Amino acid sequence: MIVTVTLNAALDRTLTVPNFQRGQRHRASGGLTLAGGKGINVARALKRLDVPVVATGLAGGLTGTRIVEELTGEAILNDFVRIADESRTSTAVVDPTASSYTEINEWGPHVDPEELGMLREKLRYLSSAADVVIFAGSLREQPGSRSSSRRTSAKPRASSARSSTRTRTSSRRSTTSPSWARATS
Numbered sequence: 645m646i647v648t649v650t651l652n653a654a655l656d657r658t659l660t661v662p663n664f665q666r667g668q669r670h671r672a673s674g675g676l677t678l679a680g681g682k683g684i685n686v687a688r689a690l691k692r693l694d695v696p697v698v699a700t701g702l703a704g705g706l707t708g709t710r711i712v713e714e715l716t717g718e719a720i721l722n723d724f725v726r727i728a729d730e731s732r733t734s735t736a737v738v739d740p741t742a743s744s745y746t747e748i749n750e751w752g753p754h755v756d757p758e759e760l761g762m763l764r765e766k767l768r769y770l771s772s773a774a775d776v777v778i779f780a781g782s783l784r785e786q787p788g789s790r791s792s793s794r795r796t797s798a799k800p801r802a803s804s805a806r807s808s809t810r811t812r813t814s815s816r817r818s819t820t821s822p823s824w825a826r827a828t829s
Contacts, residue, residue, distance in 0.1 A: 734750065
């Protein structure tokens with residue numbers, strides 16, 4: 645069995661918008677909503693390959709409930725830790741006439757140390773029966789964290805107009821596992 649850990653689960657919404665133009669009003673000709681996040685996408689692929697998999701991670705608010713419902717509807721075994729803050733939503737706009745793809749990702753939720761502790765305990769339990777545990781994605785940087793202070797000294801933060809969303813064209817952040825996730829003894 646494989647356990648996938650999605651630290652920043654999302655509800656992924658893809659809209660098909662022919663002749664999409666910035667600054668204009670459009671009607672989508674189609675839409676698709678799926679549970680997403682790197683670990684969830686890995687779990688979905690493994691399920692399609694008939695590999696036994698359990699998806700876990702952090703899910704919060706009504707969006708988190710919808711993520712769990714979507715996974716259950718796809719018959720993907722899951723056991724997420726419920727958190728207080730709302731899980732993120734990602735929106736993609738596909739324009740088939742221009743063969744373009746635009747993605748807008750919300751920042752992930754704030755995660756309290758107690759919630760991370762609950763995830764650590766769940767991982768201890770699930771990993772005891774697993775052959776492999778896959779960590780995918782990253783947590784939102786928490787104010788005052790070591791990586792947050794390094795980041796602000798290395799380069800300035802994004803302007804407030806861009807702080808609530810992130811596009812695929814922005815620079816990619818490191819996806820290494822946090823120190824609490826590596827220490828599983």
